[in-house]
Amino acid sequence: MKLSIIGTGYVGLVTGTCLSEMGNKVSCIDIDEDKINNLKNNIISIYEPNLKEMVKDNQAKKNLFFTTNYKKALDNSDICFIAVGTPMNNDGTTNLDYVYDVALKIAKNMSKNMIIVVKSTVPVGTTEKIKDIIHRELRKRNIDLNFDIIFNPEFLKEGNAVNDFMRPDRIIIGGGSSKTKETIKELYSSIVMNHDRFIFMDIKSAEMTKYASNAMLATRISFMNEIANICEKTGANIKNVRIGVGSDKRIGYDFLYAGCGYGGSCFPKDIRSLIKTAEKNDYSSILLSSVEEVNENQKNVLFNKIIERFGDDLSKFTFTVWGLAFKAETDDVRESFSLKLIEKLISKGAKIKAYDPKAIDSFKEIFKNKNNIKYFSNKTDALKDSDALILLTEWKEFRHLDFEDLSLNLNKRIIFDGRNIYNRTFIEENGFELYQIGC
Ligand SMILES: NC(=O)c1ccc[n+]([C@@H]2O[C@H](COP(=O)([O-])OP(=O)(O)OC[C@H]3O[C@@H](n4cnc5c(N)ncnc54)[C@H](O)[C@@H]3O)[C@@H](O)[C@H]2O)c1
Incomplete structure (x- = not known):
């Protein structure tokens, strides 16, 4: 055709x-x-x-x-x-x-x-x-x-x-x-x-189906982030909870990962748009507004952990960020969590060393603050003389850590894992502090 x-x-x-x-x-x-x-x-x-x-x-x-x-x-x-x-x-x-x-x-x-x-x-x-x-x-x-x-x-x-x-x-x-x-x-x-x-x-139902699908996925993410925050308060582990919940065939395992909140070019704008469509039609969507609010709050969780560990003044510290894209296998940084976190860390005086396998150029295009951030073409060079590693995107090359590299390059043995990809026992056995979301 x-x-x-x-x-x-x-x-x-x-x-x-x-x-x-x-x-x-x-x-x-x-x-x-x-x-x-x-x-x-x-x-x-x-x-x-x-x-x-x-x-x-x-x-x-x-x-x-x-x-x-x-x-x-x-x-x-x-x-x-x-x-x-x-x-x-x-x-x-x-x-x-x-x-x-x-x-x-x-x-x-x-x-x-x-x-x-x-x-x-x-x-x-x-x-x-x-x-x-x-x-x-x-x-x-x-x-x-x-x-x-x-x-x-x-x-x-x-x-x-x-x-x-x-x-x-x-x-x-x-x-x-x-x-x-x-x-x-x-x-x-x-x-x-x-x-x-x-x-x-019909056309209208098809238009709504697209928004409803994204809203459902975003809801699952916000739901799990909320449960993760309650897990932290109570001593439960969100990774175990996910397996337990997802094993119910009516629920399934997909989109049940806790983390730093959803981002990207679609979810944030589509959820907002659906809320606005509802408002235009005299309906206030309590659920979708909460999904959005939970997501906004979730963007502070990792930042608060860093402040709790290093104090409010970060001017003496350098952090390595692995991952700038909003998710793995893309160079898209629109509404990526990395933009917000890095901006906040820099506003507290921190210096950033950033590495992403594909997204450095697109990040540079959007990220206006050019001071206090340096970009690296490989993950090991980005670690040198940093006070902690912050993992933000779940690229495959970050899955397995080389503890020798980390120990040689980092000033402090500290890892913040914004994607919950690391195994706590293994990381701690190798002498590192690990901070995750809800576990
Ligand atoms: N990106 C995704 O993952 C995804 C998934 C499903 C649906 N969508 C939806 O698909 C649509 C496109 O998203 P995208 O991410 O591909 O957008 P994009 O921003 O990557 O690309 C849009 C392109 O349209 C071009 N353009 C703008 N005005 C034009 C015009 N008058 N004539 C010709 N070209 C023009 C722009 O130059 C740009 O290249 C959006 O509505 C988005 O919500 C996106």
């Missing part, structure tokens, strides 16, 4: 590349000229396992194209995906400017009938508004073109995005005529060959 994907961020680039891998002809459009020029040369601005190789391979096969030219791309498309960002406004509502701008550009440039697929996460009712914008503009152009629009949320996880796209748990399709549904089913059939994973519903 001939497709265009608008927006070449995490979702757009993964969607376009994976669909080109299946033999479709895909044009990816972005307004960022540098990004497009880089992509044409197989330079990818994000780190996502396997993605770079697939982009290179499919450009070489002439299945995948990158352009800033809407008209050229749409002239060659039967289906057009909208995958631009929907960031949070200062008041917590969703900024839909990019999505509406794309709607207008599609309407101004389309020259044939097509199916429009909204993949960006948008509040309930937005897909209908996109439809209205396109209708209005087509009327202005006095041109007789038909289009159908569906909402098809994306559930990929950064760090495993290609795999998630290729092996989805479900494909949700909101709205669409029966002909559209058949076409979309055909498009995705190659990735869901062995199992019918399609769920069809």
Whole structure:
């Protein structure tokens, strides 16, 4: 099939590349000229396992194209995906400017009938508004073109995005005529060959499903963080509690890890957006507000442990931070816990030595405080002359500690583990103090 994907961020680039891998002809459009020029040369601005190789391979096969030219791309498309960002406004509502701008550009440039697929996460009712914008503009152009629009949320996880796209748990399709549904089913059939994973519903329910899914996952995280804090007060161990709770088939083990709070480009903004949608409809979501509040409080837990151990004045201390990305296998630092913790430590006078396998450049772009932080290209160099190691991202290379390296380089044998990945007995047997969350 001939497709265009608008927006070449995490979702757009993964969607376009994976669909080109299946033999479709895909044009990816972005307004960022540098990004497009880089992509044409197989330079990818994000780190996502396997993605770079697939982009290179499919450009070489002439299945995948990158352009800033809407008209050229749409002239060659039967289906057009909208995958631009929907960031949070200062008041917590969703900024839909990019999505509406794309709607207008599609309407101004389309020259044939097509199916429009909204993949960006948008509040309930937005897909209908996109439809209205396109209708209005087509009327202005006095041109007789038909289009159908569906909402098809994306559930990929950064760090495993290609795999998630290729092996989805479900494909949700909101709205669409029966002909559209058949076409979309055909498009995705190659990735869901062995199992019918399609769920069809109305547009509004599909829009809500995306928010409700993220809200459920965030709720599990905040719930476990709350239980972890109670564990600390009572002497219980959250790691044991997780195993005990997760073994109930009705509950399951996933998303039951206590830590420093959820972050990333989706959960914080999507929970906020859902709270705002509820408010707009005269409903106050007590549960979601609490999920958010627990998460905000959780961001202080590790910081408070550091202050308790080293005192309120950190000007004599240097800390090594391992991990800047909001989670492993990505270089995304949007709403990463590392930003907040490092800022707070520096505000207390601390010096930071930071290392991340992939996220140093993206961290530097966002983190404005350039004094008192040094970046290192390997984890051992970052340890030299520090007073403690602070683990913030669960990259595989941090799983097993080299105690000889640690002892040789650190001034003090202290580890703060913000992800609960280390075994207390083992760490303490090797002569280190260990601080974790809820255990
Ligand atoms: N990142 C994730 O893990 C994830 C997962 C599921 C859903 N989502 C949702 O998918 C959407 C996209 O997220 P993302 O993380 O890929 O965003 P992103 O910020 O990484 O990328 C958005 C891209 O859209 C481009 N863009 C903006 N306006 C444009 C326009 N008018 N025309 C063409 N391109 C334009 C930007 O230049 C950028 O490259 C959001 O709604 C997000 O909530 C994201």
